[in-house]
Amino acid sequence: GNSVTQMEGPVTLSEEAFLTINCTYTATGYPSLFWYVQYPGEGLQLLLKATKADDKGSNKGFEATYRKETTSFHLEKGSVQVSDSAVYFCALKNRGSTLGRLYFGRGTQLTVWP
Amino acid sequence: DTGVSQDPRHKITKRGQNVTFRCDPISEHNRLYWYRQTLGQGPEFLTYFQNEAQLEKSRLLSDRFSAERPKGSFSTLEIQRTEQGDSAMYLCASSLGQTDSTDTQYFGPGTRLTVL
Numbered sequence: 499g500n501s502v503t504q505m506e507g508p509v510t511l512s513e514e515a516f517l518t519i520n521c522t523y524t525a526t527g528y529p530s531l532f533w534y535v536q537y538p539g540e541g542l543q544l545l546l547k548a549t550k551a552d553d554k555g556s557n558k559g560f561e562a563t564y565r566k567e568t569t570s571f572h573l574e575k576g577s578v579q580v581s582d583s584a585v586y587f588c589a590l591k592n593r594g595s596t597l598g599r600l601y602f603g604r605g606t607q608l609t610v611w612p
Numbered sequence: 613d614t615g616v617s618q619d620p621r622h623k624i625t626k627r628g629q630n631v632t633f634r635c636d637p638i639s640e641h642n643r644l645y646w647y648r649q650t651l652g653q654g655p656e657f658l659t660y661f662q663n664e665a666q667l668e669k670s671r672l673l674s675d676r677f678s679a680e681r682p683k684g685s686f687s688t689l690e691i692q693r694t695e696q697g698d699s700a701m702y703l704c705a706s707s708l709g710q711t712d713s714t715d716t717q718y719f720g721p722g723t724r725l726t727v728l
Contacts, residue, residue: 502654532716534719540721541616541703541719541720541721541722542655542703542705542719543719544716544717544718547716549714587654587655589654591715598643598645598660598707598709598715598717599645599657599660599668599670600645600647600655600657600705600717601657602654602655602656603654604652604653604654605652605653605654
């Protein structure tokens with residue numbers, strides 16, 4: 499089946515610290531992979547995506563590389579800011595499927611202190 | 613830029629009552645999705661429309677749930693005889709419906725349902 503496993507939160511960091519949020523997946527096909535972010539009181543926003551193996555998605559200083567050999571899509575940022583405090587969701591969508599549904603992980607709460 | 617909008621943002625109801633939520637997708641997006649998110653969990657897929665056709669329903673969508681998208685634009689999600697277990701955030705998303713590898717879903721702010 500299709501599933502996404504994210505590292506348990508919450509994650510608490512000081513400003514300018516390095517961030518890694520681990521994400522691994524199981525998929526029946528060759529999925530596209532996504533990171534969504536949910537800021538307090540707001541809806542889910544697409545942060546970045548990668549559609550094939552070895553692709554690197556990047557946005558707002560965040561990066562994630564699609565690793566087929568380890569079935570992973572870990573999110574990284576070199577220097578976090580207080581404004582990065584949010585819940586981060588890893589998700590997959592199977593390519594070749596006409597259905598288009600997203601499968602989400604449970605989310606990782608990130609809190610950044612000044 | 614008008615994103616996905618949902619109405620109402622919050623709904624409090626008593627057990628046994630019916631509720632209806634509305635979602636307005638981004639214009640010219642022909643795919644529309646409903647998800648449910650409970651506290652501490654990621655969103656779970658409920659159902660999906662391609663234009664006005666409902667193409668898939670999750671097993672999470674019991675007989676008390678019904679969704680429509682009558683003209684291929686806005687969609688409604690109705691829950692009949694609500695139960696406390698229905699308390700959740702109901703999310704709507706839309707996408708252009710391009711080839712799967714590039715199709716990106718954009719989410720609305722959600723409707724938070726509380727069943728007393």
